[in-house]
Structures are given as structure tokens and as C-alpha cells.
Amino acid sequence: MHSIKRSPILKLVAAVAVNVGFVLICQQYWRVTDDNNGVATGGAGTGLGSMPEQVLVQQHVYQPPQEQNPLNQQYAAGIDETPLRTFEVPEELYLTHDVAIPYDIPAWTAADSAALRTAMGYDMMSDLLKPEYSVHEQVTEKSQLDFARTSRAERIYKSLWNFLRPVYNSLPGEDSREKERVFVKELALKRVDVDFFLRLEKRLYPFLHLKHRTSFSLQDSYKGRGFVLCAGNNQFKFIVSSIQAIRRLQPDLPIQLFHMGDGDLSKERQEYVREMTNDIEVLDITEFLDNDYMKLGGWSIKAFSLLASRFEEAMLVDSDAYFLQDPAKLFEDPGYKATGGLFFYDRTLFPDWHTGPDWIRSMIPIMSTLPNQLRSFKGISTHEQESGVVVINKKTRLNGLLAICKMNSKWERDLFSYRMFYGDKETFWVGFEMVQEPYSFMRTYGGVVGELRDDPVKEIEKLEARLEQEDDGRSAKERQMDRDEITHQKKRPVLEKESVCGAQLHLDHLGQPMWWNGGLMRNKNEGVQRILDFKYWMAGGGMSSHRERNVRDKELQRELLWDLGKASMDEVERGEEEEDPEWIFHESCMYGGEVHLLEEEKRRLTESFVAMDRVGKEDEVKIRAGEGVDPKEHDWASM
Structure with a gap:
């Protein structure tokens, strides 16, 4: 012993021997046998010995040894090189839709x-x-x-x-x-x-x-196709003409209208809707799903109505949405058929918004192929989805719909979802992302249908000429209104190109007007109650093949530059493509795109919707006055 302590060489030899022996023992202890079907044969007390290797790999607890390729340039033999996203759609679909290819969630075994x-x-x-909370608890903190x-x-x-x-x-x-x-x-x-x-x-x-x-x-209770709408007393003035508009174009598919009880939609109005057309049900959603947990209010009823509806293939339609083609065509849309979920883009508005995308990244670290291509993630628009029409196949995408509903539950929406987004809109595609379900967006962004925008210069000239007429018999108040209007007109931008103003329009996959959202008024959000004249339309853009060049987010800019091999965004060219049209938000007008004349047949259709709306509002006044109203007295088909 004394000689070992004194000799460095003997001391080194002893240390090596001990370490070699330890390695041999560990190799024997952790040996994985092929004839035991990949199950570790370690001794008792390891906590791993009885668990299948596949499970341990999934849980990131155990990784089997990997032999290095002799060239050290390829993965070792036997490594699974299957793509991380194996869901597939026809290649031509990308010409008309933006498709989310989900990250494969490992199958349960x-x-x-x-x-x-x-x-x-x-x-x-x-x-x-x-x-996280009980049904009786008031949740007040995001934490x-x-x-x-x-x-x-x-x-x-x-x-x-x-x-x-x-x-x-x-x-x-x-x-x-x-x-x-x-x-x-x-x-x-x-x-x-x-x-x-x-x-x-x-x-x-x-x-x-x-x-x-x-x-x-x-899920087994779902059958067939149909339309799902929601309305309370405040939406009744819209829902009458909206339902009749569907029936004008699609007389056969059933309709379900959901409300939140008699206090939400009165019995008189419920009866009116039941009698106004064929094959329609008026249902209290709280009789189908437990409202102690949902605590419904406002927009949140929409997602839950999709879930509660009896349809296997359900189309959610807002109470102020109107179609210009048979809405049943959307059940045959290529994007919907390929993915089971069809959504529409909103307008391109309010750039440089980071709160929503940052929150989404924080809760969904692994996402589909689509989010980084979206305008909101690129920093060029706050809004992404317009939820006025949503089409979901509940046979194939029920888990996605459940995740959407979770985001619309009481505390989830109050503390997060509706603070991050404008109501329920973005919860549809984000819900699908949460559980990695495929979905598709119609590729065009929200456009506009309505009237040509008047020239503010000409309006100012007309008003000033009227004010110069001192003896025109108008009161001082009326003349002051003209002065106020001049002030307003002077604040409006003068445009070189024609602009279309009105409701938000959405196109089908062939690029033709399909439906619009926002009702029949000139601009309901600004209180312009005048009925809109539906004569013109303009697409909202989004068809550019170089959309990836439009990036304001700095991190995505760096990634784009790396992909393109460019040093700065100044070197990135968009090609010969025209810029997308732009919105004048407070006027609900779009300019910069081609102005199209709405087809005569579609114009007559909009006139019939206006006539239906007038009758529905007259009946609403009678209902409020306590008068009995029979909707079957009206000849809706001839309007």
C-alpha cells in the first residue's frame, strides 16, 4: 500500500482498472436485448427496467445508443426519417387556399x-x-x-x-x-x-x-349537413332577413337557430322564426350543454352552438351575414373537403401588433406550417380571421372544435382570448392549432361590396355653394350641420384611384363574390344607418405569390433574408405583382384595387334582401308593441 501511494504510475493504473470495471458493470446492467422486444433488462429499483423502450423515448427519459455513420455525414441506420408533418393535400389546392399542415402528434399506444x-x-x-378552478369560483387573475x-x-x-x-x-x-x-x-x-x-x-x-x-x-349523434345561427332579441332585426336570404338560395338544408333562453330571445320571437320558413329549429343551447361551465354571453355562444348542433357538417353563419351564391357550395369547397375546416380571412388592418402572436407562441410551441405565413405573425395586420362564416366537419375535426370551445369558456375568454383578440374571431384557427388539426383559409383577404366613394373635394364645393345661398329657407341648425360636414370632409383623404365603400366581402375559391358580413347598412359600426347600395365590389388581395416578402416582424425578416440569400430587405424584390388594396377603416372603404361591377342577378338578390329586412323590422316593431304577428302572411319568395 505504501508503494502505491508513493508511485504515480501504479496509482494511474489502479484508477484506470477501477473505471474500466465500473463501465463493464454499467453496460451489463443497462443492456437492451433484441430478443426481449426492445425492453430494458436492468435490475430492480432502476424505475426503467419494466418500461417499453418506445414509451421511454416518447417521454424523453431514455434514448437508445446510436451508431455513427462511417462518413459521419448521415443519420445512423435505423433512424426514422419520416417527415414531421405527414398530412397531405393536393398540390393545386395551394393556388386557392392557405393550408395548415399540422405537426404529427405521436399516436397513443x-x-x-x-x-x-x-x-x-x-x-x-x-x-x-x-x-385550475371550480365551477363556483370567480377567477380574477391571469396566473x-x-x-x-x-x-x-x-x-x-x-x-x-x-x-x-x-x-x-x-x-x-x-x-x-x-x-x-x-x-x-x-x-x-x-x-x-x-x-x-x-x-x-x-x-x-x-x-x-x-x-x-x-x-x-x-359525436355519434351528429348527422347530415346544415346551417347554425345564433340570435338574441338584439339580433332579431338582422336574423329575419339573414335566414330568408339563406332560404332564397338554399331551400333544402335544415337550419338551427340557438339562443340562451327566453330572457335572451323572447318566446314571441322564437315562434316567429319557427313559422317564417321550412325545416328550421329554434333551440335553447343551455338544454344541450352545461351553462354552469360555459357561462355564455355575447360572441361565445357561436362556437358552442356549432358543438351543440345536430349536424355532422355544420356551417356557422353570423346573424348579419348574407350570401350571393348558394351557401351549400362551401360544403364542396376544395379546401374544406381536403381538411375538414374552412375559414375566411379578415381585412388587413392595424400593423405591428405583437401581443397576440407572442401569446400564441407561448402556449403552442410546436405549430403547423401556416402561422409564420399569416399577416398577424408577420406584423402586417392585427386581424386574421373573419368568423362570420365557419365550416367544420365534426366527424373528422371534433377535437379542434372542442379546443375552440375551451377558448370561449367564461374565464378563458374573459382573461385571455377576448383580450388578445377581437372577440371569438381568432379562436377558431388558434383552437385547431392547439390540438394540431389541419384547416384551410380561403386565400383572398377580406374585400368590400357596396358603393363608389364620393370625392371629398366635390362634396366640399357642393356644401360651400349651398352655404352661400343666404335665403334658401333652411334653419340655422341645418346650416351649421353643413359647416360640420365641411369640417368632416376636409379630414378625408383625397385618393387618386376609385374606392369602394360598404360591407366586408368574401370570395369563393374561383374568385367570385360569395358572401358578405356587416348587414345592409352603409357602415353600422360608425352609425351610418342608410341602406347600402350594392353596385360594386373590390377584392381584398392576398393572391400574390410573393406574400412572404411582406414582413415587418424582425425575426421573420431575418429568416426570410437567410432563405433568399439576401443581406437586407432593400435587396428583396416583389416582382411585377401589384400591391394589395388598402382600407380607410373609419369610412369602411377600400382603394388601390380593381373596381368590379356586381352582376345584375346578384344586384337583384341584394334588393330582395333589403325588402325582406324592411318587412322584418316592421314586424319587430309590432312584436315590441305586443301585437300578434304571423310571418306566413308575407310572400317572402316574391320580395
């Missing part, structure tokens, strides 16, 4: 179910099942909600949903009620994955369980 019985599985379940954790739980729920759906389908029973009884009362007592699924669904989507015990039976 039997090995994952087995892992739930481990200490790590128990810990994961405990974390995801922990409620009480964790959307990143919620989106993680929703993705795990989706993976488990797809795994257990065939199990539910195979259960005995002639109807969903009997299948649910077996699934909830028997199978959940034996299988930890079924128990976890039921608890997770209750944690995420408690509003489902008023009439159904699982989302499986709710």
Missing part, C-alpha cells in the same frame, strides 16, 4: 397505457387532472390559468381519444347510452387509460356532460 401505471405516469396524470398546460393536456387528450375511439365502438350495446354505461361503469374500473380519459375530458370540457357521458356518444 398500448405501451403508453401501461406507462400510466408507473410512478411517472401517475405523476403526469396528477399534473394534468389538477383543476390562475395556464394555457400552455391546457394545450398540452388537449393534445394528450386527442391522442388518447383516437386510441380509445375503436375500443368504444367495439363495446356491446344497441345504442350510445348502453355503450356509455359499459365504458364508464365497467371498463373505467379495469383500465387506467379509460379512467384517465374520462377524468381528463371532465377537466377540459365539463360542459359536454349535461346529456352525454362522453364525447364519443355526442
